[in-house]
Amino acid sequence: MDAIRFGYWSAIAAFVFSVGYGIPQILQVGGVLHFPLDEILIFAPSLALAPSFVLAMAGLHATRASSLGVWSLAALALSVMYATLVSIVYSVQLAAVIPAKLAGGNAVSALFGCCAMGNPLTAVDLLGYTLMSLATLIAAPALPARSALRRSFIANGLLAPFLVLQTAWPGLIWIGALWLLTFPLAMALLALDFRRMTPASAIPPRRAAST
Numbered sequence: 012m013d014a015i016r017f018g019y020w021s022a023i024a025a026f027v028f029s030v031g032y033g034i035p036q037i038l039q040v041g042g043v044l045h046f047p048l049d050e051i052l053i054f055a056p057s058l059a060l061a062p063s064f065v066l067a068m069a070g071l072h073a074t075r076a077s078s079l080g081v082w083s084l085a086a087l088a089l090s091v092m093y094a095t096l097v098s099i100v101y102s103v104q105l106a107a108v109i110p111a112k113l114a115g116g117n118a119v120s121a122l123f124g125c126c127a128m129g130n131p132l133t134a135v136d137l138l139g140y141t142l143m144s145l146a147t148l149i150a151a152p153a154l155p156a157r158s159a160l161r162r163s164f165i166a167n168g169l170l171a172p173f174l175v176l177q178t179a180w181p182g183l184i185w186i187g188a189l190w191l192l193t194f195p196l197a198m199a200l201l202a203l204d205f206r207r208m209t210p211a212s213a214i215p216p217r218r219a220a221s222t
Contacts, residue, residue, distance in 0.1 A: 018070020019205035024063040026198035031056035033191040047109050054109075058101040061094035064143065067201060071150060074208065079153040086150035089142045096139035100125055100132045128181045137174050140190070144171040147197055160200040167193040 035052035038044040044052065068090040072083035103123050111120035125132040148168020154161040170193065173186040 014073035015208050021066035021070050022198050022202035025067045028056045028060035029195045054101045054104045061098045065090045065094045075153045082153040086146040089146035093139045093142040100136045134178050141171045141175040144168050160204050163197040167197050
């Protein structure tokens with residue numbers, strides 16, 4: 012698989028898993044999903060999103076001109092930091108915290124739970140997503156000028172302060188929640204950019220709508 016197709020499918024995966032996280036998150040806030048299903052459906056796609064984003068950034072770096080490589084490489088480095096942090100958070104939730112809660116709760120669920128304000132791993136999670144947003148912001152110069160793709164990466168990157176500062180001002184979550192729109196849009200547009208670079212025979216075409 013060449014770098015373009017690798018990046019394309021990685022961006023598609025990041026888009027799918029981000030939407031897969033966003034829908035149950037909204038349903039949880041709306042009171043439709045409850046424990047433990049809500050947390051499982053939120054943390055599982057979030058855990059899968061982490062490596063998907065890293066791989067998408069690797070594909071981005073591999074397909075940029077060498078003169079722009081410093082931006083895409085810096086974005087890749089930040090994405091690795093993001094993925095490392097949040098993977099720890101979500102694996103702990105799925106493997107330790109949720110089972111502890113189901114058993115009635117103990118010191119593990121009290122100390123390592125996420126993502127209520129004041130919990131230590133909530134701060135780690137917010138730092139992780141701040142690094143993800145900064146990764147998209149730093150990657151922007153490596154993207155086509157004045158393109159919707161570059162603007163979507165910048166928009167997602169500008170959310171970084173509203174993510175990390177939630178540790179001090181929890182109300183910023185309502186601005187940070189725009190990530191539910193900006194990030195999937197950025198990944199969808201990135202996938203379309205990879206498709207544009209790919210020979211027509213490399214990626215199966217969409218099926219025409221039946222009449």
